[in-house]
Amino acid sequence: MKNKIKFFINGKEATACIGDTVLAALVASGHKIFKKSRKLNEDRGPVCGMGVCYECQVSINGAPSQRACMAEVEDRMEILIDAS
């Protein structure tokens, strides 16, 4: 696959193609649980894939609550999934 880039998920190195969304890269790496729900603290994962539901929120380069489905992976991007 051409145009591969390196990025980090919770500190661990991973690869993706230029043009992939962060969501696609995370799903490809096997991540299912992205965050906890507000009140009941239940595990949540991506649902709509197009920026509406906000269930795929992750931290991107230090900025919290970013929608993984709307962001494109960039070189050396640091993604933190806070499902704790």
Next chain:
Amino acid sequence: MPHKNFDIVIVGGGFSGILAANILAEHALNVLVVDENNNLGGQFLRHHPNQSDITEAHSRLKRLGLQNIKALNEKRIRIMTRTEVLGITSERELLICEAGKRLYSVRPDAVLLATGAREKFVPFEGWTLPGIISTGATQILLKGSRVLPSKEIIIGGAGIFPYAVASEILMGNGRVRAILDQNHLSEKIAIAGGLLLEKSKIGDGIRTMAKLILSQTPVKFGVRITEASGQKSLEEVLAVKIDHNGRTLPGSETVYPCECLAVGYGFVANIELAQLAGCRLEYDESKGGWMVWVTEDLETSASGIFAAGEITGIAGATKSITEGKLAAQAILLKLGKISSDTFFARSTQLKKMRKQHLRFGKYFNAQHKIHSEIIRSIADKTIVCRCEDITMGEIVTAIQNGCVTPDAVKKAVRPGMGICQGRICGPIIYETITAYKGKPVEQVKPLSVRVPLKAVSLKALAGPISKLYGPNLITPTNKGGKSC
């Protein structure tokens, strides 16, 4: 150098937006296209960057779309991707936010709203488990990145879209364990009438069915998913058979072990921007629910604001293409760039085609109708508002205590007060009100909307707000920051 105001702002870079933009750009107009995604194309034209070359492998529609995007990028218009519209007034003053960071205001002579649609969700117990995804999200992952959410997927829901997604999963070398179709076979066959109206779709339909038959994908009709369960994520799905009124047939429970369920129950038009601008809305079941009302020239009730595509009626890509073209002509007429004779000549055929598309839409949308029986039998502890964890039981209690509008329910028990701003739960709330109160849906207005129309950081809102002139941008003014 004097700066010129934008003549027209097009919100949404899907089929209708880009078709309109290409036509308008030919007429020495200052055109701005904004889209919230990273690339133009909306949902239908999502593609992997490695696949942006237009080849014969693409369908005719896809080729048309990609050609239009290519042409647009070569024209002297301004395109802003990753840009969301936060507000609009009835005088067409827009507040937009680029990349979640920079605020601009723009006040064009005309606005074309082409904001498309999102998926409708019908909750069932356990639907919030990780591993349950929408059919749309599945398609986006496949189209955009050739990623499968899982090797084996069960598909559930209603309508014909889930079948298209099933076929795409198979093409992506995934397995479809089963399709659990809430529609009965007779309801499914009814779509054939619609396909005769849109012959272009027949080919796609046949190819899809062929793929599913050849792969021996089990398809079950008249089956409703009632529960999903699992420890940390999805492990199994429970489905029941329903009669033609949506009532569960006792003893028909079937358990399907699976790790990934893709559900799709139809579509909801993204009418929020039109609503905020004060445009008249209409409820039309044949169009798919709450829509933006437009004249036959696609102008809304707010002068100078036009609408095209799924927000004037859900009927797919061909309608969006026709309406993009029609809206462009109507805007040219409005801005005095063409005569009414020219408009008549150009628009007559388009209007005829539009009527045909709407007739197809009627068949398409009939498959997404939700029986009140299904709504009423959603278990009390089922979460409806995912953002704030509000259950169906709490909502029903509020309705029974006198809350007869979505806004009243929202004030009483807080669904719709989360970060998605009611986009997921809103449609469910007014279906629930109608199911319990027996009030026809058209009398129950959608949730009201406010600025900011999309969640935006405090940092971005702190501004400054730069004025946007086209195609050049002036430097930030000292607008705002009035505190001392």
Next chain:
Amino acid sequence: MLPRKADVVIIGAGVIGASIAYHLAKENVRAVVLEQKEIASGSSGACEGLLLLQSKKPGIHLELALESLRRFPALAQELDNPIEYENKGGLVVIETEEELSAMKLFLDKQKKHGVEVSLLSKEQTREKEPALTGNIMGATFSALDSQAHPILLTFGFLRSAQKSGAKVFTNIQVRDIEVAHGRISAINTDKGKIETRTVINAAGTFAAEIGRMVNLTVPIKPRRGQILVTEAVPPVLKHCILSAMYIAAKFNPKIAEAGGVGFAVEQTTNGNILVGSTREFVGFDKGTTYEGIQSIASTILRVIPKIENLHVIRAFAGLRPYTPDGLPILGKVESLDGFIMAAGHEGDGITLAPITGEMIAGLVVTGSSSFPLDDFRLARFSTE
């Protein structure tokens, strides 16, 4: 069914009307509450829930607030539903030398009225509230400042009153008020007539309109305040926080007009952060403005930059019932027997709701209030 007769009719089911109904019910008087729209659909449903001593004018205003605040802990226990009462303590942030001088004077006056407020240095302030930036000079602190949920409080009052027999009618318009021999005799609505000898005007921003029905000039007008609401997050702010400018703008129209708005910020029990607010005279326009929103956002980030990445998920505006001297209009109206005023609390309605309800109920039942009402008479605006 609208009753034909009532001992007391309260116009307005906002927090004030609700509190009065509650306190009347405690004295076995069953009020009929008439609401033109929905419960808490006016000011009470579009405001922050700050219960502040520090924003009150030293004097009778402050004393009233002190009394009222004391009632909250018991109310939180008594009322049927939770009201999210939290006694967090409050900070008024000081950013400039002028603000420091002004706050020192304010502090002296507050102390003279028996209210414990202390002046904190920058370091002490930041120790109490780490989220605050180092660009401040300090703050004043009061342990009594608190917060509650305005809508839950309103519903709580009404539910309790209803349990004791009070009746609440929503979506009903008052058409006119009948007077016979200088005394209230009945109230006419679009759904029927109620004979009554006591009408309480708790109509908030609409109190002037009700006053006109009985030929009274009630100088209450709406003053808009825009508020931003962020997504719900785990606790970030430990206190209720205001800026010195917020208080100055409240009492000095010139400062408000010059665009100085200051800020008032609260993190609710649910976790959302509410940031306000503007002070605008725009009639009954409840719209938000791009400039207002931007002004509030930039103001708060100057002092709490830590929250800059939080998403604002909605903005709304509420109309405060403003009076020319910043004090509510409470009590009997001498010229008209049976007509009682209970409106004009501006931005202090939630704080003053308990004491207002108690005083007005006392007035109705025994003829005298638990607290002197002379400074709050409608007649004080008379030019005669």
